[in-house]
Amino acid sequence: MIQHSVVQDGSAKPWVVFVHGAGGSSAVWWRQVRPFSKDYHLLLLDVHAESPRDAAPERRDYTFDALARDVLEVLAFRGIERAFFVGVSMGCLVIEELARIAPTRVNGMILTGAIAGLDWRTRLLMGLGHLSKDILPYMWLYRFFAWVILPRWEHRESRKVFVREASKLGGKAFRRWYALVGSLNVSLKRMRLQGVGVPSLYVMGDQDVLFLEAVRSHVRTQTSAWIEVIDHCGHVVNIQAAEQFNRLSLAFMASVSAMGLAEAASVRHT
Secondary structure (H helix, E strand, O other), X not given: OOEEXXXXXXXXXXEEEEEOOOOOOXXXXXXXXXXXXXXXXXXXXXXXXXXHHHHOHHHOOOXXXXXXXXXXXHHHHHOOOOEEEEEEOHHHHHHHHHHHHOHHHEEEEEEEOOOOOOOHHHHHHHHHHHHHOOOOOHHHHHXXXXXXXXXXXXXXXXXXXXXXXXXXXXXXXXXXXXXXXXXHHHHHHHHHHHOOOOOEEEEEXXXXXXXXXXXXXXXXXXXXXXXXXXXXXXXXXXXXXXXXXXXXXXXXXXXXXXXXXXXXXXXXXX
């Protein structure tokens, strides 16, 4: 089972599930824990940690579908019927896959640094990484990608956090995450064709040059998607602009809960 931690008290509150991105850990959500826990129970996943695919030879597939089912296993273990889901970067794709296979478990999705398409620059970088991942030390690759995705001075805190957390993983876990690249195009194509049909808030930074335009295009095709773009912010909005991210996210969840899920899913925000 995926390792995880919970923040809850004895009261009846809705749940929020947090899913980090490639090479990260639940530590990337430290600026969300206190404000979110006032009104919600929290489930923080460490997706890179032990999964059934590591334990059983017949279950070594490392795909977004497999990871989404691992998350559902944790929900069942914790007795969580429904939840809001918050993801960053590739963690967003795990959540979107979960919403596709189990939409009744998802109250709404908050996706930051989301990936909705790959331009030629991203494809080139992924290709170079694939060629060198078994040759170069994994931290060389991770630092390189961190600088490409978070290149500016004002991104330095986010970059530092992700490099620090990646250094704790080891090469094996990093390569498992990188194996997801092989199924990335399939997942993105399915997402574009099918959508997910649940209320979705995309919170993007205006300096997230590799992914922002694809997300904007994707949101225009979805009937239940909102997008907020934060000025002077990069890929990891929940760290770099935590106060704005928290305010938007909490307002979104309150709005969805107040409107009712069916009504919220029928409203188009642009």
